[in-house]
Amino acid sequence: MRIAICGAGPSGLSQLHAFECVRQNGDPIPDIVCFEKQSDLGGQWNYSWRTGLNEYSEPVHSSMYPNLWTNLPKECSEFVDYSFDEHFGQSLTSFPPRAVFYDYIQGYAKRNNVRQYIQFNTVVRWISYSDEKQKFHLYKYGVKSVILSYRTRPKGFKWPDLVQEVPLLVRIDKENVLFKDDSFRKFDAIIFCTGYVYHFPFLDNNLRLKSTNTLYPPDLYKSIVWMHQPRLLYLSMLRLTFSFNVGNVQEWFARDLILGKINLPLSKEEMTSDMKHWQMRAKVVQNFSDYVEFQRDYVQNLVEMIDYPRFNLDEMVRMLLEYGKLRSDNLLTFREQIYVSTVSNTLAKQHHTPWLKEMDDSLENFIKK
Known part of the structure; x- marks a missing residue:
């Protein structure tokens, strides 16, 4: 069996880590290659100043920009087997900028020995299956x-x-x-904040997900398996609150499905029924609290099917609900709040400068003080 993974962002890296865990335990894994169009890993977090076309005349698109800071607590994006404290050797603020997250992702990839599977500067041209x-x-x-x-x-x-x-x-x-x-x-400037639109021009039309950024995309069993060709798996296509952990859980599910440790339902009707159940639940989501609880139940449903390391999901939910209230109360000061990691059980450190006055988002500024 040969497995192709498109993209070495957080989701692709987590998928590689899931297989590498099996290999390190002494069990066989498929022949795996990850195609990454950039010269380094990190996906969107690997920010480039380029726009338009890159040096190879390939389109450049990024949702990142200079001075971008996270608007979710890092404690809800922490890999359960690799904490921020372990990576940096110290406690950091709960709302770091992009450079901090990117360094953390790089460390996660290095620690889990996944670079060996990645083929950089490789663009996927076409995939078809003859089947605030x-x-x-x-x-x-x-x-x-x-x-x-x-x-x-x-x-x-x-x-x-x-x-x-x-x-x-x-x-x-x-x-x-x-x-x-x-x-x-x-106005002096107009900025189009259009949200996320999934775009897969390299996929044949009968394989292509057509969806906006939503709680539960169409045509995906467990929001992962393409209903019309179950050998195609989509990762992290649903709107995320638990961020990397949702992706990680999905990647463990995908790995176990590929390795035959779990099986798909016997009929397409059963998969459709399960998908409609989640889509109906998504339709009644009215507010941030509903949204967090929906994703908690989705993550819990997947965790119960796989051997993913257990983590304190309920505490993450509590943290997110508190964050949501603080953000609603004051959009300019919610980043001053700090939280306790559910992985290392340590309290984040208050940054030396309030977010509104901090103009230096470099990694060095966060680590040295």
């Missing part, structure tokens, strides 16, 4: 005002004084912008 962050970085770095145009309904947060929500943008006339309520404003 940026707005506050603008605020932080000194803009005079920020106007948020919503498509359907306002977020309803307690915005800072310089931030305002308005209805849908309908027309742009030079520097003048018209909104659906007939109001006009003048």
